[in-house]
Amino acid sequence: MVVKKESSVVVNKSGVQYENGIWKGVKIEIPKNNYKVNESLFKQMKHYSKNIAQIDGITGYEDSYANLTDRSIKCALWMRKQGVQPGDVIGICTHNQLDTAIPLIASLFIGAVSNPWWETCLDEDVIKYFIELTEPKLIFINEQSSSIVQNVINKLNRNIKIIALGNVDGVESLTDILNTQNNNDEIDHFKCTSIDKSTHPALLIYTSGSTGRPKSVLLSCDTLDQNINKNDDQISDCSTGIWFSSLCWVSAITCLLTSISIGSKYVVYPNPSELTICQLIEKYQINWAMIGTGVANRLYKTKQVLDFDFSSIKRIYLAGAIAKREIEEFLVEICPNALVIHCYGCTEAGSMVTVTPVSSKPCSCGKVLPNIQMKVINPENGDTLGINEEGEICIKTSKMMLGYYKNPKATDEVIDADGWYHTDDLGYFDEDGDLFIIDRIKDLIKCRLDDIAPGPIEQCILKHPNVAEVAVVSKPYGIDREQPMAFITMLPGTKVTEAEIIKLVDDKLPLNMRLSGGVKILDKMLYTPSGKIAKKNLRNLARVLAQEN
Numbered sequence: 001m002v003v004k005k006e007s008s009v010v011v012n013k014s015g016v017q018y019e020n021g022i023w024k025g026v027k028i029e030i031p032k033n034n035y036k037v038n039e040s041l042f043k044q045m046k047h048y049s050k051n052i053a054q055i056d057g058i059t060g061y062e063d064s065y066a067n068l069t070d071r072s073i074k075c076a077l078w079m080r081k082q083g084v085q086p087g088d089v090i091g092i093c094t095h096n097q098l099d100t101a102i103p104l105i106a107s108l109f110i111g112a113v114s115n116p117w118w119e120t121c122l123d124e125d126v127i128k129y130f131i132e133l134t135e136p137k138l139i140f141i142n143e144q145s146s147s148i149v150q151n152v153i154n155k156l157n158r159n160i161k162i163i164a165l166g167n168v169d170g171v172e173s174l175t176d177i178l179n180t181q182n183n184n185d186e187i188d189h190f191k192c193t194s195i196d197k198s199t200h201p202a203l204l205i206y207t208s209g210s211t212g213r214p215k216s217v218l219l220s221c222d223t224l225d226q227n228i229n230k231n232d233d234q235i236s237d238c239s240t241g242i243w244f245s246s247l248c249w250v251s252a253i254t255c256l257l258t259s260i261s262i263g264s265k266y267v268v269y270p271n272p273s274e275l276t277i278c279q280l281i282e283k284y285q286i287n288w289a290m291i292g293t294g295v296a297n298r299l300y301k302t303k304q305v306l307d308f309d310f311s312s313i314k315r316i317y318l319a320g321a322i323a324k325r326e327i328e329e330f331l332v333e334i335c336p337n338a339l340v341i342h343c344y345g346c347t348e349a350g351s352m353v354t355v356t357p358v359s360s361k362p363c364s365c366g367k368v369l370p371n372i373q374m375k376v377i378n379p380e381n382g383d384t385l386g387i388n389e390e391g392e393i394c395i396k397t398s399k400m401m402l403g404y405y406k407n408p409k410a411t412d413e414v415i416d417a418d419g420w421y422h423t424d425d426l427g428y429f430d431e432d433g434d435l436f437i438i439d440r441i442k443d444l445i446k447c448r449l450d451d452i453a454p455g456p457i458e459q460c461i462l463k464h465p466n467v468a469e470v471a472v473v474s475k476p477y478g479i480d481r482e483q484p485m486a487f488i489t490m491l492p493g494t495k496v497t498e499a500e501i502i503k504l505v506d507d508k509l510p511l512n513m514r515l516s517g518g519v520k521i522l523d524k525m526l527y528t529p530s531g532k533i534a535k536k537n538l539r540n541l542a543r544v545l546a547q548e549n
Contacts, residue, residue, distance in 0.1 A: 038221070079110055111200065198220060202219060227350060240267065241266045287315070289313060318343065342354075344437060355369060365435040376429060396420050454484065456509065464501065517546075518545075520541075
């Protein structure tokens with residue numbers, strides 16, 4: 001079915017419409033008190049008190065909803081006694097562990113704003129920036145980061161209390177503060193702080209910092225509630241889920257709150273290897289998993305994957321970057337009972353905005369979700385484009401961020417006067433309303449007369465059996481031109497040469513996509529705090545290499 005640009009037509013059973021270049025998800029009435037997400041979660045946690053909430057993937061310890069609720073209430077009571085008020089910022093800096101959820105849930109209970117930190121790449125400059133931007137009232141922190149954070153607090157002469165999620169000499173622990181809350185009457189009669197408006201702030205999530213300082217996206221209680229998946233029959237109170245990103249990803253928070261809202265259990269494990277992921281899925285009979293395409297790519301290259309039983313998986317939610325067709329086919333092969341669901345979204349738009357339906361096209365990110373509007377524009381002049389025309393993806397949604405925290409100028413740069421968020425993602429919609437993402441606009445390489453998308457080059461290089469990961473970025477050439485340059489890592493115990501990679505691309509791709517900027521083999525790939533390949537850092541490295549030549 002071909003859809004004309006000026007027409008308005010239902011393109012799928014869910015009621016998605018196309019009108020004047022805009023794809024509109026079915027409109028669903030949002031409940032009046034939808035934003036009271038804290039009270040809703042509290043009620044559900046009480047209801048499912050006999051269920052297992054979380055499982056420690058290292059020890060196998062099972063933590064019940066009754067225990068999770070009790071600890072969250074005690075933490076909330078203690079925070080109130082420390083003078084934490086609705087709207088105050090609470091820093092959380094930790095890997096995935098059984099206590100990770102406690103300060104997040106407690107903050108929601110009392111109307112405070114949770115602010116997960118990048119726990120994997122902290123240095124004094126980043127910590128100083130986080131503290132000065134958000135001015136946290138408290139910081140809950142793991143053992144590994146407590147010393148450097150306390151040093152920065154002392155240098156800044158700030159009166160910020162830190163609480164250890166673990167055991168740190170001289171630092172009060174979460175266990176310590178929970179033990180002080182022994183008034184059973186207070187605990188039994190605890191009530192959440194009443195939220196009186198949908199725009200009440202709930203969460204600060206940092207962007208990946210691809211350009212300049214990371215910005216902090218402010219999301220509301222209403223957005224968190226809309227993100228909770230209450231309707232997927234494969235995610236129920238008898239299912240077991242897993243995800244591998246920490247709380248600094250909005251997808252991880254969505255998975256956590258969804259599990260809690262339906263009394264499901266989930267497995268917790270800090271930074272698992274590909275082999276450990278396989279072991280966890282088989283051991284705990286995982287029913288659903290949220291994985292990034294980077295993890296999927298690495299699993300694809302892990303030979304031992306075929307030795308494990310993944311038949312328990314019913315849903316795989318795939319998000320984070322473009323996934324090639326071979327990855328989809330691989331996931332379908334190893335998970336014979338699973339539906340592989342592509343998700344596309346961004347923190348600024350409140351999380352996911354498209355997902356693939358049950359029957360989907362290869363490499364499609366799916367169709368527009370309810371209460372979402374999307375369009376494709378010409379990034380040069382802002383004109384709305386039509387079917388199969390490539391341009392910048394724009395989003396309008398009731399889940400939109402409240403703005404970049406304390407940065408109205410940056411907010412105005414990405415959300416226009418009509419409320420459209422400009423994603424900087426290059427893509428198109430086909431005639432059936434399926435979204436296809438090509439690349440990030442800022443990642444395009446200005447080579448001769450063309451703008452080259454790195455994606456096809458990267459997918460070509462990944463077909464080499466010894467390549468683990470690859471990123472193609474721009475390398476400066478002359479005054480105003482750029483060349484494609486590839487950074488790769490190899491699978492353990494294998495070898496590959498720069499000449500092999502160059503020849504592979506020469507043989508498979510057009511002349512303008514050849515690696516005229518060269519190839520650099522890395523011992524370890526560079527990542528952003530959210531686990532994506534750090535193309536900004538690789539572009540800087542390419543710039544240094546260009547200056548040396």
